[in-house]
Amino acid sequence: MFNPASRAEIDPFIVMQMMSDATKREAAGDNVLHLEIGQPSTPAPKGVLKAARVALCNDKIGYTVPLGMTKMREKISKHYRKWYGIEVSIERIAVTTGSSGGFSIAVLSALEHGSRVAIASPGYPAYRNILKSLGTEVVCLPADAKDRFQPTVAKLEKAGKLDGLIIASPSNPTGTMLNEKAMKKITHWCQTNGVRLISDEVYHGINFRHRPISALESNPDAIVINSFSKYFSMTGWRIGWMVIPPELLTSVERLIASFFISAPTISQFGAIAAFDCIEEAQKNLNRYTLNRDILLNQLPSAWLDNLAPADGAFYIYANVAKHTNDSRKFCKRLLTEIGIACTPGIDFDPSRGHATIRLSFAGSSKDMMEACKRLKAWL
Ligand SMILES: Cc1ncc(COP(=O)(O)O)c(C=O)c1O
Structure with a gap:
């Protein structure tokens, strides 16, 4: 029998799995906030x-x-x-x-x-x-x-x-x-x-x-x-x-x-x-700036207080060691219990990512506010 080439034996892209789980829950009628995927929620300029x-x-x-x-x-x-x-x-x-x-x-x-x-x-x-x-x-x-x-x-x-x-x-x-x-x-x-x-x-x-x-x-x-x-x-x-x-x-x-x-x-x-659409790109940047402020200000009162200094991009990397030692299970619970999709740290750091998660703030500011509200009530 044929097998896949050993060069193709690579790790799965866990964020894609999270996205597919989140989409399934949405199809089943749940209201899901997408903080898993690293892509703008806006179309091209x-x-x-x-x-x-x-x-x-x-x-x-x-x-x-x-x-x-x-x-x-x-x-x-x-x-x-x-x-x-x-x-x-x-x-x-x-x-x-x-x-x-x-x-x-x-x-x-x-x-x-x-x-x-x-x-x-x-x-x-x-x-x-x-x-x-x-x-x-x-x-x-x-x-x-x-x-x-x-x-x-x-x-x-x-x-x-x-x-x-x-x-x-x-x-x-x-x-x-x-x-x-x-x-x-x-x-x-x-x-x-x-x-x-x-x-x-x-x-x-x-x-x-x-x-x-x-x-x-x-x-x-x-x-x-x-x-x-x-x-x-x-x-x-x-x-x-x-x-x-x-x-x-x-x-x-x-x-x-x-x-x-x-x-x-x-x-x-x-x-x-x-390159002639900088004004529109800057508008998106203004939204990311607001979203970042919302998360950095509100996550600590939701017991997520060990955060990487987000200088750029649209991610917050949070150390969740005081809540879990299994980031994959933790993200699963966030999705099933409060409808927040995010990415377990093991996707980015297989040896130490069991105690971290990544939250993407590329979505709407309304979703970021709602995510903080749900997290505060849950954690
Ligand atoms: C750090 C980094 N590099 C590269 C990429 C790939 O981006 P693309 O192939 O869409 O240009 C991504 C996508 O999320 C990324 O996060």
């Missing part, structure tokens, strides 16, 4: 929808060249000048099938089979799964509140010989960010130690304390991954981009051509307009 409609009527929507439409890459290049004050030439920009498409291309192009790649734990579960299935060894760096749940040079030094490092600022699930000094320390350490740096910047724009810092500002060799999914509220359009160092350009172009041909054309037409 109006300008994006208009550009896509125009393209549907006037363009044949064929393939594009593998690295993406020139206009799209020009817009991204301008974005780096405007947001970060740095020059990124369009030759170094590749449009990808969501940032998820960018990750597999980054690992395939830059890291040998068997490479040792570090990630912070807790961290986005797909990093582990992508790295493992592509034949690299995942080195988890246990991160904690005192380091804002981010990797540090001290931890990297202790990790043994490394070939790569993935960082995310703001991070999922903690929302914590690297400030300019911390980012510089990490990027310089990677440069001096010959460690390939992949910087996940998909939550840039959703930040509450200080501006987002790109790894490119202090390390032009970094591979940067970004997306239209979060700040521009375009998850289902499956469109993102990567910035690549010159030595990887040919490999990245060939890999994209062979794996994907090109990123979705209709989404490229839409995304070209996204």
Whole structure:
């Protein structure tokens, strides 16, 4: 008999399971508050929808060249000048099938089979799964509140010989960010130690304390991954981009051509307009700011008081050790007893996530108020 390849033996994405359980309860008539899924509850900006409609009527929507439409890459290049004050030439920009498409291309192009790649734990579960299935060894760096749940040079030094490092600022699930000094320390350490740096910047724009810092500002060799999914509220359009160092350009172009041909054309037409829709994106940001305030102010009086400092993204990572030692069971009870869907920490940190949960505040402010009310009454 045939079996799945051992490379496909990866952990489940628990948040997806939570979403499906929540949807089943809703179908059975329960009122469920969705604090599990990390996606905006708003559609793409109006300008994006208009550009896509125009393209549907006037363009044949064929393939594009593998690295993406020139206009799209020009817009991204301008974005780096405007947001970060740095020059990124369009030759170094590749449009990808969501940032998820960018990750597999980054690992395939830059890291040998068997490479040792570090990630912070807790961290986005797909990093582990992508790295493992592509034949690299995942080195988890246990991160904690005192380091804002981010990797540090001290931890990297202790990790043994490394070939790569993935960082995310703001991070999922903690929302914590690297400030300019911390980012510089990490990027310089990677440069001096010959460690390939992949910087996940998909939550840039959703930040509450200080501006987002790109790894490119202090390390032009970094591979940067970004997306239209979060700040521009375009998850289902499956469109993102990567910035690549010159030595990887040919490999990245060939890999994209062979794996994907090109990123979705209709989404490229839409995304070209996204950078002109900042006003709408900022309105969403105002809502996330309000939602974050609601949760940070009210969760402590609902006995959830050990919270990661949510600098950006739309997540609160809560330590629930005083309530449970089994976050999966705890989330199940939250769903069945008070209709709140959230994600157990084991999705992000298999060894220590039994005592943590992640709450997403990407939904409506009304839902956040109601969630706090239900939690106060229940806990
Ligand atoms: C940290 C992080 N990186 C990447 C992604 C993937 O985003 P997309 O493929 O939609 O660009 C997500 C999605 O939740 C995420 O949280």
